Amino acid sequence: MKSSQPMVLAESVHKSFGLVEVLKGIDLQVLPQEVFCLVGPSGSGKSTFLRCINHLEKINAGRLWVDGHLVGYRQKGDKLYELKDSEVALQRRDIGMVFQRFNLFPHMTAIGNVMEAPMQVRKESKAVAYERAKRLLDRVGLADKINAYPSQLSGGQQQRVAIARALAMEPKLMLFDEPTSALDPELVGEVLDVMRGLAEDGMTMIVVTHEMGFAREVGDALVFMDGGVVVESGHPRDVLTNPQHDRTKAFLSKVL
């Protein structure tokens, strides 16, 4: 029973860095339990858009909702009020993010990384946080590495810890920013397997990726971005096998 309210709704989202306009009006919606793939050449704005969703970047124009809540602002009448840092933090609790470069906390063990946010943000007891962290690390196949420091893990293992860390906050939406781009080719599969499992469990996921195989196989929707606009969107099978626009065709011919 999917609710009718989209998990993410973007209306004419604009974002500039100084004079450079990176997003030139993005309209899209992501439904609950959907695996939504963002593809496109580097510099097309797909990562920036992803970072706008949890307010790591502030948008300059347009509107962006997550689960019915405006991201970063509160609307009263026709006026927008900026949210306080603590309110932004509250919104981010429900949105997990996985980074291209993992960004694990190097001074904490794998399980320490996973326990940190539940204990610090949700004030969970150590025992409760430990049990969940152990379960999550087991789920990503790292039950035997819970006491390893990130520097003692391979890239693929680090990224799987990072996924467990994001899941520990029990998010309703997961953002993946090129999660396999920094990995050796042989390690890509183990991370994609974990993501596939998440998708099967019904997690809503937005995935910026260059893994077209993953997009075709697991994705429910796909958007091709270029130059800060959405060029083409649809079901991954359709877009990837039968692209309509020349830009999409040219891009896919290089990456497929």
Added chain:
Amino acid sequence: MTPPIDKGPAGGTPAGPAGHDAIPVAAGPVPIKAIPVRHYGRWISAVIVLAVVGLIGLAFSDAKVNWDVTFDYLDDDLILKGAWNTVKITVLSMLLGLALGTLAAVMRVSRNPVMQTVSWFYIWFFRGTPVYVQLVIWYNLALIFPNFNVGFYEEPMVTFMTPFLAALLGLGINQGAYMAEIIRAGIQSVDEGQTEASHALGMSRAKTMQRVVLPQAMRVIIPPTGNQFIDLLKTSSLVSAVQYSELFFNQGVRSQDSLATAELLFTASIWYLALTTVFSIGQYYLERHYAKGSQRSLPATPFQRVRQLVFSLRRSEVPRS
């Protein structure tokens, strides 16, 4: 498509390619026996250093220093009291400096322009004037403010500003200005991605600073902080100027009593050296502690190294017998 690298004969039959001056291949690889590079520079420099040391020794053998007096005063009550006070004022000033420095550094990198400005002025003023001048100003604060009055408590400044308090404020506040810059550099050395990951998990700015950024900044902060501490330990000799009875001040008192000026200067020097040595060792272990997670295995402590050496010596003896 490249031919597989010839890993030597399998099964022990020499099969070197024709035309090569085949080194006879035995059962295993032949250890290289080469003539080592001669380091003539090392020999020459050793001779020069020995000569210079010899000359200095010769000069001191004829010097007018009564070494017995120097060593006699090492455990003199007043000197011991002074050494203890030196440690006390150094540690307390460092703690004050660390607190002020952390505060100023966090203010400096905050987004609040008022905080940034306050921090900037603090660092600008206290780093821009000599610590000696600052110490004397604190000590003479009664000239500017005859009374210490904070509403609920009042006292004449002359009795309030004891030598100890003047020394603590002078050294600590000055130290804080230097520490602020060291800590700021440490904070800024932490990868931006760490802050982002922490924020993305819903952690507040304060929590991110406390749990994620500062612990990682420590690795960058501690070596120069150890340096500052050693420096402070020696700079604390300046507080003799505000009559605080630390090592250098007490050395001066004994020196006037006994007229053994040079001897007592060496006594004090030995104490300073001993103290800095002890604290350097402490610094080593502190750095080791904060290297956790940044290296795959921690470097061995000197104690462990000695043990390993003894162990490996013993082991290497075994096969020879």
